[in-house]
Every structure is written in structure tokens, then in C-alpha cells.
Amino acid sequence: MGIRFVLFVNKQGQTRLAQYFEHLSIDERRALEGEIVRKCLARNDQQCSFVEHRNYKTVYRRYASLFFLVGVDNDENELAILEFIHLLVETMDRHFGNVCELDIMFHLEKVHFMLEEMVMNGCIVETSKTNILPNSAHGKGFLIYHYLVNTFFFPFMQLVVFWIVEIC
Template identity: 55%
Template sequence: MIKFFLMVNKQGQTRLSRYYEHVELHKRTLLEAEVIKNCLSRSKDQCSFIEYKDFKLVYRQYAALFIVVGINETENEMAVYELIHNFVEVLDKYFSRVSELDIMFNLDRVHIILDEMVLNGCIVETNRSRILAPLLVLDKMAET
């Protein structure tokens, strides 16, 4: 099961965070700081899976953004690694060459995409057209 999903830039600023289990606000801040420090300090030659406290971190870097997913021991790391890539591909398709600014100024859309893919910490959809369908409907309604 997925515990949390973070999108962070190289400066360590969180651009997106979604938690799938309750974590108190001040603990979230500490957790994010430690997780970000662990991921940013690793070289590109090191593995993208980290054992951290009582769960695992799976991360992937895209240009200036890191996507970090916290998972429990039973979740498949490679499946989550591919989920991250699929998430970025969906963002790329929707925003046509997604950037950090797209994420910052369209955070609601990014959350909708993530919610279509992950529900209560479980991966529920991977088909790009099905993931984007609700957003395309919203976009059409906004045009009229």
C-alpha cells in the first residue's frame, strides 16, 4: 500500500503531497524534510529504492523534480517505480511538456490526475486516456 506521494524540486521545496494514512501536520513536515534530504543526497548511480524507518521509499528524478513515494513492505517497488513514470507521462500528455510551473499553477488538475490513478493508497488505474477523461470533461465545461 502507498503511504504518501510527494513531488519535490531540487531545492527541497514540496510541490505536491498526498498522504493515504493519517499523519499529524508537524510530523508531516519532519517526515518530508528527512525523506527529501535522503533522496536529494543520493547520486544518480545509486538505487532508487531506500529502506527508511518502517517503510520503503521509491523515488525517480525528472529534470528538476523528484517524485518520492512511501510504501509499506508488501508493495512491489518496481510497480510503484513504473507508476511514477506513468504519472509523469500522463502529466506530459495533459500539459504537453509538463514543467514545475505547470504543477504549481494547476495543482488542482495534478491532484485530479493522481486521484484517478491512486485511491486510498492502492493503484486503481494506469490507462492514460481513462485517467485524463474527467479532466477533459472539466476543460470542455470550462470552455462553454
């Protein structure tokens, strides 16, 4: 497999986004996140961005007040994962315009869409920013979805509500 998990964490150690590509129980996830986040936040800028923990190799990078952590298999290329993290941040920058912690908190579903466009089942499948953004909650797919919901679903729901009000 390749990528096992992706975490976005702020400087205080609060997880802002967690995406797992393998099954772990909630308790295992909580313990894993706590241990890895403590290890990464305790390191200084002069140390390398690779940490081995349990059976994972964690590659992390800090951008402003956020840490981007990616847990991978031990045989994965660390520099390629650093490049993936940079691509992810550049993609979010292009979408949000200088992405910050609040953008991720208030638009969590959009960030998840971007991540799902880039990674499938732990493998990086898309690296083109132009291909990632149109499908990630603001492009053609998103517009078609909103068109369908607004044209068919909401009028139907209004009709149902009107019908229920008339009966009562």
C-alpha cells in the same frame, strides 16, 4: 494498504505536491518530508532509487528538476511503483505538453485530480492514460461542471447581487 504518500520535490528540497493516504499530523508530515527528502537528494545517480526509512520504503525517480517520491509499505513491489511514477509523469506530459515544475505549481488542482483518478485509498486503481485524462479537469466531467456552474450558479448569484443592490 500500498501507497502511503506521494511527494513532488524540486532540487532545492521544496515540496511542490504532497498527497497522503494515511493520517499524519502536520508536524509528523513536516518531519517525514524533511527526513526523506534529505535522504533522497543526498544520493547520487549510481545508487538505487529505493530508500528505507522508518516503516516506509520510499521509491523515487528524478525527471529534469523534479523528484517524484512515493512512500509504500515494506512488502510493496518497487519496480511496479517506479512504473507508476513513470505513468504519472507520462500522463502529466500528455496533459501539459512536457510538464515542468511551473505546470505543477500553477495547475496544482489538475495534478491532484490526475493523482486521485489513479490512486484511491493508497491503491492504484487506474493505469490507462485515456481513462485518466478525460476525468481529470479537462474532459467531459470538467466541461459538464463548468456548464452547470456557468448556467445555473453565476446567473443566480448575479440575480442575488442585483437584488441586494436594489434593496440597499
